[in-house]
Amino acid sequence: MTSPAAGPAGPADSTVPAADLAALRESTERLLAAVAGLDDASVAEPSLLPGWTRGHVLAHLARNADALAGVLAGRPMYPSAEAREADIERDAPRPLAAQLADLRDADARLGRAMDSLAGERWGATVALRNGVTDLASSLPFRRRIEVELHHVDLGIGYTLHDLPADFTERELENMVRRFAGHPGVAPLELRTGDGRVRRTGRAAAAGTEPVVVTGPPTELMGWLTGRTTGGGLTVSGGVLPALPPL
Incomplete structure (x- = not known):
């Protein structure tokens, strides 16, 4: 299982991302409140992610917060892919109280790490997973992606249609950038009802047209x-092309 934010997170600059920090706090509090309403049995039930229980999702969220705090301190995001997976498997079976306390504590550590950054340090380049680098100022939105999409993945009533509109639009743009030029993604032209057109995937061969996919931003992002x-999209040719795993 990989992070939904493993690739580009969108444009970032060296300014203090105050709006992103505030939005992340709101997303985190919404997630924590929802998780507090679970019980031990529901934490052990399957999530919407294949092979993961809700406990796996919560363990991943906690360890991801610590990983991003480590990145801000100049440490590798994870010691290795194997260590990352082992930590999640170790923490997944815990009861709700332990999961919730760990998630709250990890988010607090990340919050302190972000709050400690002086203005110029937001412009520093940080090393993430799989050779990805970005500015430190991208991290609040990267973490918000984790929080919002994995809140959906818990399968506890929070759906893609509950995501804040600003998040949906920005994550759609993020995924368009992520797949731009990707050899495993067919040439795509994404159209929304507001008339906007976004292109991604590999370049179309001479004399061919991209696959046109039309629908609301939420459905495209999902x-x-x-x-x-x-299922909520229409596509030229009638069949959506396959996408690579994240």
């Missing part, structure tokens, strides 16, 4: 992030 099969 498909591109692997959260839906694209």
